Amino acid sequence: MNAFNFQNKNLYAESVPVSDLMNLYGSPLYIYSKSQIEFNWKVFENSFGAHPHLICYAVKANSNLAVLNILANLGSGFDIVSLGELERVIASGGDPAKCVFSGVAKTENSIRKALEYGIYCFNVESEGELEQIESVASSLNVRASISIRVNPDVDAKTHPYISTGLTENKFGVSAEVALSMYKKASLSDYLDVCGLDYHIGSQITDQSPFIEALEKALDLIEELKSENIDLDHIDIGGGVGITYDQEKIISIEDYINRVISKVGSMKILAEPGRSIVGNAGIFVTKVEYLKQNDIKSFAIVDGAMNDLIRPALYSSYHEAVSIQEKSKGVTDSWDIVGPVCETSDFLAKDRELTLEKGDYIAILTAGAYGFVLSSNYNSRPRVPEVMVSEKSHSLVRKRETIESLFENETIFKDEVN
Numbered sequence: 001m002n003a004f005n006f007q008n009k010n011l012y013a014e015s016v017p018v019s020d021l022m023n024l025y026g027s028p029l030y031i032y033s034k035s036q037i038e039f040n041w042k043v044f045e046n047s048f049g050a051h052p053h054l055i056c057y058a059v060k061a062n063s064n065l066a067v068l069n070i071l072a073n074l075g076s077g078f079d080i081v082s083l084g085e086l087e088r089v090i091a092s093g094g095d096p097a098k099c100v101f102s103g104v105a106k107t108e109n110s111i112r113k114a115l116e117y118g119i120y121c122f123n124v125e126s127e128g129e130l131e132q133i134e135s136v137a138s139s140l141n142v143r144a145s146i147s148i149r150v151n152p153d154v155d156a157k158t159h160p161y162i163s164t165g166l167t168e169n170k171f172g173v174s175a176e177v178a179l180s181m182y183k184k185a186s187l188s189d190y191l192d193v194c195g196l197d198y199h200i201g202s203q204i205t206d207q208s209p210f211i212e213a214l215e216k217a218l219d220l221i222e223e224l225k226s227e228n229i230d231l232d233h234i235d236i237g238g239g240v241g242i243t244y245d246q247e248k249i250i251s252i253e254d255y256i257n258r259v260i261s262k263v264g265s266m267k268i269l270a271e272p273g274r275s276i277v278g279n280a281g282i283f284v285t286k287v288e289y290l291k292q293n294d295i296k297s298f299a300i301v302d303g304a305m306n307d308l309i310r311p312a313l314y315s316s317y318h319e320a321v322s323i324q325e326k327s328k329g330v331t332d333s334w335d336i337v338g339p340v341c342e343t344s345d346f347l348a349k350d351r352e353l354t355l356e357k358g359d360y361i362a363i364l365t366a367g368a369y370g371f372v373l374s375s376n377y378n379s380r381p382r383v384p385e386v387m388v389s390e391k392s393h394s395l396v397r398k399r400e401t402i403e404s405l406f407e408n409e410t411i412f413k414d415e416v417n
Helices: 018-025 034-048 065-074 083-091 108-117 127-140 175-186 207-226 252-263 274-280 310-314
Strands: 004-007 010-013 029-033 053-058 077-080 099-101 121-124 144-149 191-197 233-235 267-270 281-292 297-301 320-322 330-337 346-355 360-363 385-389 392-397
Touching: 010 018, 018 029, 018 281, 018 360, 018 385, 029 034, 029 274, 034 053, 034 065, 034 252, 034 274, 034 385, 065 083, 065 385, 065 392, 077 083, 083 099, 083 108, 099 108, 108 127, 121 127, 121 191, 127 144, 127 175, 127 191, 144 175, 175 191, 175 207, 191 207, 207 233, 207 252, 252 267, 274 281, 281 330, 281 346, 297 346, 310 346, 320 346, 346 360
Parallel strands: 029 385, 053 077, 053 267, 077 099, 099 121, 121 144, 144 191, 191 233, 233 267, 297 330
Antiparallel strands: 004 010, 029 281, 281 297, 281 360, 320 360, 330 346, 385 392
């Protein structure tokens, strides 16, 4: 399925012309497809079939309440990394009992609130965190369900900033340390050992690292059995890559079937994020000026790195298209750049496009790690988000105002007491 496609030389979001959305909601703008989100989630759901499982969408990929509500209505669980994300899930209609709490720096307050809400389990990242969870559970006189995140030391061969499964990364613990933690947790009156978790990175386009990590995790599970520690589930994390350019991506159905063939009857948790929402969103920006010199041509747009930072942060590629195919204008190889005062402020480089001032350019595959990583750098209000479903559409986040940027600030008054 591709929710964003050209019809009669005009880009559509499902059954709505993108030009109509720009005229109504203004520029820049994030646009999401409800049907694409549902389709992507169901690919995972259908791949598991009757095998016991829980799909926990990684909220950090896109945390808009409308996105979370769509997934909650499908029965999805959620992978959260902060109390704020947990509160978002609940506000959107999600079930805290289907939430796994990941992240390396869970605070005492966030642990307490998560226990009070009754989350599915904590993915424990360190020995100190295990002690903290036990302490908070003891103070509440409850049992905390825990899964220990094992760092399998597997090279996912992805961008180093989104690699999480190597010993040099901050995530998880070694198998040796995990074994010691499991033994300790199994003796506690306030900890319920329920699973094993691993996650090796993001935007992975080869099954091999996933299977290598799985086999290492299963070895540890066998060792735990010899210590009379039986687990209810294995959490295989997320990280399945999507197509931004010419990447050949893995078959989710084939990957899940391989996992099922190796784990027996054990329940499987998965934490997809990018693969659910990545191609379900676009970022659209308006050409303000065209500027050419002897060696470069710049399409200066009203969107910027503060709105979509992936190209600047990761040197990431996003396809860029004019929302209306036409012959009128200047045809050249353009760098699409924004107004932020940084040389790194670009959305795409060297793109063959025919452009005029006032045209709209769509940056594709921007549904994951787009708005959630946006900021107010250069005192720029964050842009609105719109959800489309067939012929209907609605604003799911308003455009910020300049006044809202400093409503929580005050001018210092130097008063002598």
